[in-house]
Amino acid sequence: MTLDTWSDEIDHDEQPRERRRWPLVVGASLLALVAAYVAAAFLLGDRVPRGTTVAGVAVGGQDAATARATLARALGGASAEPIVLTSPAGEVAMSPEELGVGIDVDETVAGLVGFSLAPVDLWHHLAGGSDEPAAVTVDEDAFGAALEDARGELDAEPVEGSLSLEGGTATLTEPRTGTTTDVEGTVAAVRRWWPAEGTVEVAAASVEPKVSADELRRVKAEFADVAVSAPVTVTAGETSFTLEPKAFVPAIVLEADESGTIVPRADEKKLAEVVRAAARKADAEVEAKDAVVTFSGRTPTVKAHVPGVALDDASLQAQVWKAISTPTRTATVATKKVEPGFTTAAAKATLxxxxxxxxxxxxxxxxxxxxxxxxxxxxxxxxxxxxxxxxxxxxxxxxxxxxxxxxxxxxxxxxxxxxxxxxxxxxxxxxxxxxxxxxxxxxxxxxxxxxxxxxxxxxxxxxxxxxxxxxxxxxxxxxxxxxxxxxxxxxxxxxxxxxxxxxxxxxxxxxxxxxxxxxxxxxxxxxxxxxxxxxxxxxxxxxxxxxxxxxxxxxxxxxxxxxxxxxxxxxx
Structure with a gap:
């Protein structure tokens, strides 16, 4: 075996040993971090996140016992002060006891402290808390009863608008929206804002009038302004006469249907009375005269009846209403001959x-x-x-x-x-x-x-x-x-x-x-x-x-x- 060969064998044996060591190092580091995280959670869990306020009272960084004492001292007087409930219609002041509400200090603090491994909770402790509401207890039956008693001040019925043609002038009165207080929503509002705020706006639903302002404006522009814009000239036979707006507006009906839509119409009886009165004054309509029987002793004399002239009902209603409703302002009404109830023939036959x-x-x-x-x-x-x-x-x-x-x-x-x-x-x-x-x-x-x-x-x-x-x-x-x-x-x-x-x-x-x-x-x-x-x-x-x-x-x-x-x- 040469030296080089031995050396190569040594290097080959050392490399796997190094690769087996690094997971142990990483694991140890992670355990250390987890231990530090858990330790921090334990250390911070009994304290309110720094910078935290409850109903405006600073309790940040305090332990649970200190926070409870702080809140009890600062919020203790709130239960003696009235709560003012406001709505678009008005306001009413009632004591917390009347409303059945109170402050649970223990529950409030319990919501701010406590061991938690959630990263967001730990972050709040480190980065700082926010203003939190107090835990408010509500006797819902008492609250509901108190609110029902206060509806006279807090609720309002909608006020219907109107479109008046009195005196021949179109006058629009705007409607007003009503309001009705929602009990559940108002409970939530009190929980959110009291006792930090002594005045709480109730949760309310709008109650719309039957006829909207837009509908009234539409009818005024499309009909009412036209109807009273000028007199109406009526021609009956060879005679003409005029009707001033102030004379015929009592016969105009502006009533809304179930959907709140106004369809202008005529009160046929009133319109006929107005037109016929003007027609009689102008001799366009002449009442028929009965035959007259007189006596000299028992000898009768019959004075012949006189036929009358009357406006045709259907023509009157259709033509005059058309003239009122449109810019033309003229109406041609048909006439008819009218016999009296006691004619010459009847008088002679019943002598x-x-x-x-x-x-x-x-x-x-x-x-x-x-x-x-x-x-x-x-x-x-x-x-x-x-x-x-x-x-x-x-x-x-x-x-x-x-x-x-x-x-x-x-x-x-x-x-x-x-x-x-x-x-x-x-x-x-x-x-x-x-x-x-x-x-x-x-x-x-x-x-x-x-x-x-x-x-x-x-x-x-x-x-x-x-x-x-x-x-x-x-x-x-x-x-x-x-x-x-x-x-x-x-x-x-x-x-x-x-x-x-x-x-x-x-x-x-x-x-x-x-x-x-x-x-x-x-x-x-x-x-x-x-x-x-x-x-x-x-x-x-x-x-x-x-x-x-x-x-x-x-x-x-x-x-x-x-x-x-x-x-x-x-x-x-």
Whole structure:
């Protein structure tokens, strides 16, 4: 073996030995580093990362016990201060106790310290912490109840806007968004910001109005500004007239549908009223006039009816609305001829043919009341009631006044005899009532006297007074009724001439519920002596027949109060 050969063999044996040593070195180094890392984690785990603050209180670098003491001392007073909750609608201050919130110092510190091998935690210890929130405890039931009680200050309903056309001017009022407080979100906000902040903004959801501001602006620009821009000129036949915006805007409806969209439309009834009023004023629409029947004695004269002119409803609505809605501002409305309800032909066909009823009542001559009876009879005589029309005695006579020739005479006032201008015409009313009763017409309104008066048929009579006591009936026969009223010094007779429709029979019960009068002495100078008359009830009926067959029966009860025995000691 040569020296070179030996040397080569030595080098070949040393190289594998060196390669086996380096893993041991690396492993030892890693173990050392891990040991150092773990040791650092142990050393730093019981301390709050440097630079850390909790709700603004510096606790960085402090061990757990020191940090707890620091936080307890610094945050202890927060539970005594009110928490102000704010929202877009308002604010409310409540104590932490009312809200059911508190600060858990132990939990707060526990979240900042503790052994951890996480690199990020070790980095925080070395590089420094941040401002952290305190651990806040929340009694969610108490918090929710307190927040519900505070909704009056924190929540707000949305306020709808409006588009007004009043006075012919388009005015837009912007809507306002409402707000409603979210409980869970507000709990999270309190956990995040309290006690570092004494004022916490609640979590709130916006509540939008039904109609958006954009929709109101659209309708104003596209419709409202156009609608009130100028008067509308309406042509009907040969006549034209104008409608000012302030006149027709009450007929415009700007209501939103469920989606909040406004589709302008017309209130058809109001629009027709506005247009027709202007048309009548301009004689573009003329009311038809009924035929008029007058009498000289029993001889009739028929004044022919006059046809009217009316705007066509469909044309009115379509054309006028189009003119309101567009810049054209003109409308041509069709017209039509209108016949009255009582035409000349109807008047002639329904002229009275025969006497259908008559009734007479009596009185003593020479009394002041006789003058009133005769005067009222002259006014009522010749009154004609077309078929289907209503007669009203007060409407024909009007108020009874001295200026019309009426004088003071006896009346019944509050159950006592008295005097008044026009007294006595209740006898005219009662006589008319009985003529109407036996004519078979529809009896609409009548009032019996307060107590029974022997000159009238028992149960069938009607007093009258201006303006509240009426005698009214409707002519339900097949022809017109001529009322003839004739008064003498001792009697009044009312006859109805027309077309007989019914044979009428009256019925009457015996008196019942009899009440005896009382006796009074009265020293009032306006007192009038009264003779006693018993009070009672009586049932009155009416049987209506056609061709011998009963077609209708009616019954009503008349209640008479007693006429008390009054002796006047100081009468005038």
């Amino acid at each position: 009275p043919k025969e006497k259908i009823s008559s009734f007479t009542t009596y009185y003593k001559p020479g009394q002041a009341r006789v003058r009133n009876i005769k005067l009222a009879s002259r006014v009522l005589d010749g009154t004609y009631i077309p078929p289907g029309e209503q007669f009203s005695m007060n409407a024909v006579l009007g108020e009874r006044t001295a200026g019309k020739g009426y004088v003071e005479a006896g009346i019944i006032r509050n159950g006592r005899a008295a005097e008044s201008v026009g007294g006595g015409i209740s006898q005219v009313s009662t006589t008319i009532f009985n003529a109407a009763f036996f004519a078979g017409v529809q009896l609409d309104a009548w009032t019996p006297h307060y107590y029974y008066i022997s000159r009238y048929p028992e149960g069938r009579e009607a007093t009258i007074s201006w303006p509240d006591l009426h005698n009214k009936f409707t002519n339900t026969t097949d022809g017109g009724i001529l009322m003839q009223v004739a008064a003498t010094d001792t009697s009044i007779t009312v006859s109805f001439w027309g077309t007989k429709k019914y044979d009428v029979t009256a019925t009457k019960s015996d008196r019942y519920d009899v009440v005896q009068p009382k006796r009074y002495t009265d020293d009032d100078p306006d007192c009038i002596n009264q003779s006693p008359v018993v009070g009672f009830k009586v049932d009155v009926g009416r049987i209506l027949k056609q061709g011998g067959k009963v077609v209708k029966t009616e019954k009503f009860t008349t209640n008479y109060r007693p006429e008390d025995d009054v002796t006047c000691t100081n009468a005038r």
